[in-house]
Amino acid sequence: GQQVMQIPQYQHVQEGEDFTTYCNSSTTLSNIQWYKQRPGGHPVFLIQLVKSGEVKKQKRLTFQFGEAKKNSSLHITATQTTDVGTYFCAGRNSGNTPLVFGKGTRLSVIA
């Protein structure tokens, strides 16, 4: 079945440093979504990418979808303590198939 791999599993950064998490699928995806889960909270939707090579930005966050639609990345510029949490990617093969989540990257930011 479809698998979504996410690396790294953990990342510790100093405040102000950049952070990147990578997501790779074993199959071509119709779209990919990113979620953030704060400690003790529930996953919250951040963004969806649909087009091959798509790049979207939300303030200090940059999301990319690979040309082959099999990989994606989330890059945070100049991390802040408010960025702490676990970031999940989730992809689906086609319109009505279930989302498959990566295992997430837990980000710690040291002030």
Next chain:
Amino acid sequence: EAQVTQNPRYLITVTGKKLTVTCSQNMNHEYMSWYRQDPGLGLRQIYYSMNVEVTDKGDVPEGYKVSRKEKRNFPLILESPSPNQTSLYFCASSGQGSSYEQYFGPGTRLTVT
């Protein structure tokens, strides 16, 4: 306010005692899903439902049951809980189709002793 609610939020029970975790959404969403979250394993899908009376197994369905008699409710049933079902459970809902984000409930932390 658009939301997904789960009850109870915390539950400690004993092996073999049947329990139900309720999930309800007020967004008229067709798609609902249950996940369990365990350290190092991320979010794993237990069951999902595309619409009323339509349910399907996810990646880890063993030991769980679900029903979808109404659009807004999607209860998770553990007929005979075991300690390996100790976990954090999330219910989620979304509109139908590929372009919809999932809305997650606050989670239910279950401990089976």
